[in-house]
Amino acid sequence: MARMKFICDSERCIECNGCVTACKNEHEIPWGVNRRRVVTLNDGVPGEKSISVACMHCSDAPCMAVCPVSCFYRTEDGVVLHDKDACIGCGYCSYACPFGAPQFPAAGNFGVRGKMDKCTFCAGGPEEHGSQAEFEKYGRNRLAEGKLPACAEMCSTKALLAGDGDVVADIFRNRVVKRGKGAEVWGWGTAYGSKQAGQPNGQKS
Amino acid sequence: MLLTKKSGAAPAGRREDAARSPFIHSLQRGLSRALPTMDRRAFLRRSGLGVGVGIAAGSLTLVKRAKAAGGDSAITGAGKIEVKRTVCSHCSVGCAIDAVVENGVWVRQEPVFDSPINLGAHCAKGASIREHGHGEYRLRYPMKLVDGKYQRISWDQALNEISAKVLELRKASGPEAVYWIGSSKHSNEQSYLMRKFVSLWGSNNCDHQARICHSTTVAGVANTWGYGAMTNSYNDMQNSKCALYIGSNAAEAHPVSLLHMLHSKENGCRMIVVDPRFTRTAAKADDYVRIRSGSDIPFLFGVLYHVFKNGWDDKKYVNDRVYGMDKVREDVMAKWTPDKVEEACGVPEATVYKVAEAMARNRPSTIVWCMGQTQHTTGNAIVRASCILQLALGNIGVSGGGANIFRGHDNVQGATDVGPNPDSLPGYYGIVEGSWRHYAKVWGVDYDWLKGRFASPTMMTKPGITVSRWIDGVLEKNELIDQDPNLRAVFYWGHAPNSQTRGVEMKRAMDKLDLLVVVDPYPSATAAMAAMPGDPKDLNPNRAVYLLPASTQFETSGSVTASNRSLQWREKVIEPLWESRTDHMIMYQLADKLGFGKELVKNYQLQKVKGMDEPVPEDILREINKSNWSIGYTGQSPERLKAHMKLMASFDVKTLRAKGSVKDPATGYDIEGDYFGLPWPCFGTPELKHPGTHVLYNPSLHVMDGGGNFRANFGVEKDGVNLLAEDGSASKGADIQTGYPEFDHVLLKKLGWWDELTDAEKALAEGKNWKTDLSGGIIRVVMKNHGCHPFGNAKARAVVWNFPDPIPQHREPLYSTRPDLVAKYPSHDDKKAFWRLPTLFKTVQQKNLEDKVAQKFPLILTSGRLVEYEGGGEETRSNPWLAELQQEAFVEINPKTAAERQIRNGDRVWLKSPTGARLNVQALVTERVGPDTVWMPFHFSGRWQGADLLAYYPNGAAPIVRGEAVNTATTYGYDSVTMMQETKTTICQVERA
Amino acid sequence: QATQPGQSQGSGQAAAAQPAASQPTAAVGIQGQNIFQVKPETRPDASSEPGYAEQTNGQRNRVQPGNNAPMWRQVQNGMEGYSSLPKSEAPEAGVLIQAPVQYPGSRFTTAGEAWRQVRNRWLIPYGGSLILITLGALAIFYFAKGPVGQHDPDTGRKIERFTPFERAAHWANAIAFVALMITGIVMAFGKFFLLPILGGTLFGWLTWLLKTLHNFAGPLFAVSLVIVFFTFLRDNWPQKGDLHWLARAGGMLGKPGQEPPSHRFNAGEKIVFWGGVLFLGAIVVASGLVLDKLIPNLAYTRATMQVAHMVHAVATVLMMCLFLGHIYLGTIGMRGAYSAMRNGYVDEEWAREHHAYWYEDIRAGRIPAQRSTPREGGAPDQVRPA
């Protein structure tokens, strides 16, 4: 079965935020929730690079490990999803996630956060595929429609690649070979472990 | 314990409860604050629309996973699902979009992977375009300013009152008292209709964004080699070996163009960026060169110096195809030695040499420019310097080379070509009698009647006032302006106010008007500025202000011309929202009230939209097809364009040419040989089946394959020097292998080709040239039978003798921080009646020098774009998906400059300009700019010198994000040919607030 | 070999010959990785240039285009980048990956992962065990020794031990505490014992309810705790005899059944007061208020929350254990104690046996036996007259 992964090619990403608004548009994401965001490093000086980041759907996902209500699950495609009906909005997943992916619609006092929301790899949630309930809680389920994530499909420079880990790695490898340079895939070590093909890394906790 | 997918449909009751989860709640948050009335987004969600659409429309996507999980899910949405193909309306790249519409509601958007232009890619603006289907922050119904507040009125009342007032003004002051600002946002059909409208009204007082965008390019480039347009395309840049971006920040302004460039780069293309700012584009470049704003000529000629010095110029090319390069060479070698270059633009010799070498040794090399070059008092000269560099290197008319001039708005190219220009009729037919007669015939109106519509025959042939200076048309003393009345009424028909300079004076001009009408989906920036209290002395007690809700381009259909000159047809996605009406409907309705409605729509059928008559866009396009021979807007019939939109997948991404023979199932039209979108010039009638021109002036192709050569537009000789191309340099397969002039009936007869015309053609072509022959016969014979170019075959001009500086000269900006350089490179002499207005150059510059203004305002202020916002920004700042990403107007300051002023990142600062304006903005302390320069995005409005204008907006139509407009602070200064405003180089001071 | 994470990429590229095995293994938590074989860099010798290791990303890009090792190194150390999102709305948007730390008990790894390790490897298993052990110990104690009793029968004469105000303060506090304890325990451990019984959705709703309760009860608890603290402060000052009481462990050592004399509160209670109410209470309250986002002008970054959480968890577990003991003694562990807190009165005999010094003071009239003004019929009949 495919193992879904993201690659953001920092040699291509131009911080155009196309991926960000594509996501907002596709899933009707409210103000303040950023399933995806773009970060520019070394801003304004030579060596500047931008990176688009969302949930990486980690192999050994820290968010999943700490959730007090165990509302996370992994699809057969390796996508990390969660059940908003069960989520209590405790924020633990956001403390544990290295990428700052989990988002909350509210940031009130008394720890009121609302239900956690994060990138679903455009794979919806536990509700029935394509149902109204699924759309309202998790956004569209593009994978079920046979489409890839909206952010990557619309990326202005095709910097952002999403899909089966082997396929996106292939695309990226081709570019690297053509360029003859620049082989780092950002975030893969953290998200998928240091071994290849998404093998979990180290001990589980 | 892992949860798995819940199986089956969930029990309804519980799901309903769940829908009220806090998350969904906050989804709804956005609207409750927006509207008291019925809300589309909620409607969308609650009605159950939007569900299942994706699954039904899923088959659209090309990229599919091998096995679609759960593809067997039920389709729950019962509505009618349609997919409409449209084009992003935010910039000239022209990215295609598939809009998924269910029961008339725009529920989704999908990338169009088939599009050879964008391959499904979008920047932030394109990816959020569906927000137009919500339109939450739009103007919903006509409004009128009453006692400082906007009140809702009916369309009938609005049109009646406006037309009565306009007619009254016409009676009192003549047609010249009204100023019409059209729009580069209009489709080709609407722009064309706008020019026709103003002509029938009897005036040349109209303009649109191109003035303040690429007017200097169009004038400079057209006068160099024929047409004022991008010579190649974004796609063609994949063939380049070196690309010099000078004055373009494509990564933010034309993001999807980078798709092609980065691909090219991966194949070895060298990318160089020259800019005062380290931009997102610079971040992607192999080399970045920082220059001082306004010093492009020293840099470009510095590069040219090394090209000449090292013999890198293409001598045969220059000899055969370029006029005047020797004179330029002399000038450059004398004036732009490396020391002078470094003094003027700050770039050391070694760096300049490196750029020259890169461009010379990696041919074909291309140059890219945009506003960094055009928006200067010397804009026309800067762009010509770029042309000259490319001509010297023999890069024009070559695939992979060219002058890739990135245009601005989605249809600024089209609106320039066929829209409301004050000095020409559609197709660049100058406003001389012959052109008027040509159009009188096309429009089916009597020439004398038309002439009678004008204040006088002289006014008919006198270029109108430009949009950059309409305020002076109001404020200038009457005896100093070159038309009888001052301007008394202004129509803002798809144009923002904060995009023109001298905001403080604009406020005064707005107050002095008798009538201000804003026709716009988002008229609010103009509305707020007009409503906010100014100096009571300026306020005209009789002033009337009206806001009319226009539809966007997604609520109508029509064609749009991308930067690469390709035309694309937009299907109508949704019906006009709220009470809005399409621009061409409003034009027709207003014309009707003003008494020339019948003439306006004589050649068009009318269709019913929301129960009202509207001219059919296809018919307007056919009229364009029948008249715009000069620039080849004649082959792009609606049928051909629609076929192209459907068959996008069949065009090659690199060459844009159709890959073999494919037939449109609807019409049977075969796209074989066509270039995508029939990039103009697409000569002759549609039946001639000219494929369009992907690369302009390219002699290596036959003219019927889109080949060509430089245009013969400036005579056959100048001071005894031959202006026609040298022998052997004609396009492939041409029957005439020498240079030749443009074709007319006389030349045709002389060559013995006349009898190849049919009799019907002869009747129409007699006494005409290729541009005025309504039959298209001359073009057909010349191109198809003889492989020649109807516009002749001449040399490009390195020396444009009809311009103030025939050889481009560097001149310091009027507001300069360098008195030493002002002394060496002073500005032009003042002009008395220039586009009907007195225009100052030296006077202002000298006064600034004497007053030592630069000591009080020691920083260069330049401005430009953010990827999330567009233009004046009211439209994009009303889109929550975009607005969230840029919430504050800011000014970029170098850390050193900031430290000197005790400014820390994120502090509020005052930016003060010599006009006395003060802007309260946030400081972004960054190395993007050098210590001598600060930069501001220009997309903000809604705050005015520290005050929030929210109270002056029409209710419910304020954008989400408001901020200080940089143009409140910008200063005087205009290009010496086109009246382009100086927005890229002025001065300011920044202090902690 | 603890190669710097960033350098591993640089060197991976620098030496194309170097086999992929040169990837350093999990010596450090995060690593960038060179997953592909690539062509040699443009200047193969660049890595031997002096100052190579100190290069900025821009400088490195010049000599080795596409080698962003210097930047990734910084990113992995938590370097903040630029994000157009406003700081006020998304304070950490510019942080790609949270800087690595080593929390007590974790490896040196990204802070999120480190926190996860602390929580999942230490707080949950050991905290949970500690609570179970405490409960077990109390149970054993109860079954082995039974409640601490009273040797002689009641005299019938009552002493007012706790005024209505004291009791109200105490019970408000106690109720809040118990609520927090139960809700907290469900949050932390519910998934081990409740989730399998209730199933995901039901457990989710319940926990959401309890979590919300916890979040609101916390501040209430904080307020009542302050009141309790000041109410009982005076009688909890260390006094003569406390050491003796402690030395004999409240009668557990030495002569059995004979409790050493104490003032109103014995040393054990005083330890609970100072250690539990004040020390742990303050920590629990402070960390709890941070977790509740109730401290103004604090940047609620992930790092803050992680630390606050760990502190909270440690302190609450200890506090729970301590007060489980207190609750035990206050209910089934000691006869008469509960009714004292419930009704306010103790029998003179109870006072004499458990708080001898206090009893003497009362007998001597140094402390009134009835401190509050009794409501009509509220006080028992026989209160020793003042």
Ligand SMILES: Nc1nc2c(c(=O)[nH]1)N[C@H]1C(S)=C(S)[C@@H](COP(=O)(O)OP(=O)(O)OC[C@H]3O[C@@H](n4cnc5c(=O)[nH]c(N)nc54)[C@H](O)[C@@H]3O)O[C@H]1N2
């Ligand atoms: N996101 C977005 N995209 C847009 C638009 C938009 O509003 N928003 N507008 C569209 C329109 S209308 C246009 S015209 C284009 C404009 O597209 P661009 O011209 O690429 O955009 P700008 O940011 O205006 O200016 C480009 C660069 O010119 C630099 N510059 C300033 N002064 C000088 C100078 O003297 N010399 C040189 N060489 N460079 C200088 C600035 O630093 C800036 O980085 O973008 C189009 N695309």
Ligand SMILES: Nc1nc2c(c(=O)[nH]1)N[C@H]1C(S)=C(S)[C@@H](COP(=O)(O)OP(=O)(O)OC[C@H]3O[C@@H](n4cnc5c(=O)[nH]c(N)nc54)[C@H](O)[C@@H]3O)O[C@H]1N2
């Ligand atoms: N300081 C500074 N000033 C600049 C520039 C700069 O770089 N610096 N750039 C200049 C340039 S290049 C340009 S092009 C201008 C751009 O400036 P403008 O073109 O004035 O700015 P926009 O906000 O794009 O204005 C377009 C208007 O058309 C409306 N509109 C959109 N679609 C339609 C439609 O279908 N019908 C009608 N009737 N209206 C519609 C929009 O709501 C919007 O109000 O700004 C110029 N000003």
Ligand code: HEM
């Ligand atoms: C002022 C008092 C307190 C406040 C404000 C407070 C607040 C919090 C908050 C905000 C959390 C994080 C979880 C969430 O957001 O729901 C939490 C967790 C927790 N609290 Fe408290 N709390 C307080 C007192 C207590 C007390 C007295 C106890 C124990 C008796 C306790 C036990 C716990 C436990 C066990 C957790 C869960 C830890 C985990 O899941 O790892 N809290 N508390």
Ligand code: HEM
């Ligand atoms: C269900 C929970 C509780 C029960 C049943 C309980 C019971 C009691 C009883 C019976 C006494 C009287 C002991 C005596 O007469 O000496 C007492 C005293 C006291 N309790 Fe509690 N208690 C509970 C929770 C708490 C909590 C959560 C706190 C504070 C965090 C607390 C703080 C005190 C204090 C300060 C005293 C006074 C004695 C002293 O200062 O040492 N109690 N409690």
Ligand code: SF4
């Ligand atoms: S990126 Fe964060 S939220 Fe996503 S799976 Fe990994 S830890 Fe979980």
Ligand code: SF4
């Ligand atoms: S916020 Fe929700 S998803 Fe995240 S850990 Fe808490 S319960 Fe689980």
Ligand code: SF4
């Ligand atoms: S994969 Fe889907 S949900 Fe995730 S960021 Fe991209 S568009 Fe958003």
Ligand code: SF4
């Ligand atoms: S759309 Fe692509 S290029 Fe643009 S910010 Fe996102 S990842 Fe980067």
Ligand code: SF4
């Ligand atoms: S704004 Fe320009 S680049 Fe962005 S999606 Fe629209 S057309 Fe394409």
Ligand SMILES: [Mo]
């Ligand atoms: Mo523009």
